[in-house]
Amino acid sequence: MSTKSETGLDGVIAAARQAPERGLPPVHLWNPARSGEIDIVIRRDGRWFHEGAVIGREAMVRLFSTVLRKDPDGYWLVTPAEKLRITVEDAPFIAVRVDREGDALRFLTNVGDEVIAGPDHSIRVETDPYTGEPQPYLHVRRGLEARIARPVFYELVELAEERELREGLCLGVTSNGAWFPLGAAGSHLP
Structure with a gap:
C-alpha cells in the first residue's frame, strides 16, 4: 500500500470509492489545504465532461457525484487531500x-x-x-x-x-x- 496520498483525478476516484455503498463521504467535513482546478464540466443537460470528452461510464459519474461540494466560491470535487474546482453550467x-x-x-x-x-x-x-x-x-x-x-x-x-x-x-x-x-x-x- 502506498503512503503517498493520491491527487488529481486519481485522488478523487480513491476518495469516492471509500464511501460505503450509496452512502456519501463526509465532504462537508474535509478542509484540505491543497486546492486546484480540473477540467471537468457538468453541462446543463446533466452530462459530465473531462478535458472536452464526455464521461461515458455512468458508474464514474455517480462516483464523482458523491464527492461534489458547493462552496460560496463554486463547485468542488473534494477529497481529504485536496479540492478541485469544476465548472457547473446550471445545476449539477x-x-x-x-x-x-x-x-x-x-x-x-x-x-x-x-x-x-x-x-x-x-x-x-x-x-x-x-x-x-x-x-x-x-x-x-x-x-x-x-x-x-x-x-x-x-x-x-x-x-x-x-x-x-x-x-x-x-x-x-x-x-x-x-x-x-x-x-x-x-x-x-x-
Missing part, C-alpha cells in the same frame, strides 16, 4: 423521475440520489427572464440542486392544486408537510 444534477408516495413526492436524480421533497429538500421555480419559461429545481443535499426535467415538471403540474395567495391564484404541490408554489395558475398551459 437532473431530477429525472417523481413518484407520489402517500403525502410525499419522491424524486430520483440522474446520478441515483433519491430525495423526498419537504422542509429540508425544497422545490423552487425560477422564471427565465427571456423566454418566461419555468426553471424548476430541487434541493438535493448541502446546497446542491437538481434541475427538474421538463417531463417531471409536467407531472408536478398535473399533481398541483390551486391556492389563493396575495399575488393571486397559484399552482403548487405539497410534499412531506411543505407546500411549494410552481407558478401562477394558468401559466403552465401550452
Whole structure:
C-alpha cells in the first residue's frame, strides 16, 4: 500500500470509492489545504465532461457525484487531500423521475440520489427572464440542486392544486408537510 496520498483525478476516484455503498463521504467535513482546478464540466443537460470528452461510464459519474461540494466560491470535487474546482453550467444534477408516495413526492436524480421533497429538500421555480419559461429545481443535499426535467415538471403540474395567495391564484404541490408554489395558475398551459 502506498503512503503517498493520491491527487488529481486519481485522488478523487480513491476518495469516492471509500464511501460505503450509496452512502456519501463526509465532504462537508474535509478542509484540505491543497486546492486546484480540473477540467471537468457538468453541462446543463446533466452530462459530465473531462478535458472536452464526455464521461461515458455512468458508474464514474455517480462516483464523482458523491464527492461534489458547493462552496460560496463554486463547485468542488473534494477529497481529504485536496479540492478541485469544476465548472457547473446550471445545476449539477437532473431530477429525472417523481413518484407520489402517500403525502410525499419522491424524486430520483440522474446520478441515483433519491430525495423526498419537504422542509429540508425544497422545490423552487425560477422564471427565465427571456423566454418566461419555468426553471424548476430541487434541493438535493448541502446546497446542491437538481434541475427538474421538463417531463417531471409536467407531472408536478398535473399533481398541483390551486391556492389563493396575495399575488393571486397559484399552482403548487405539497410534499412531506411543505407546500411549494410552481407558478401562477394558468401559466403552465401550452
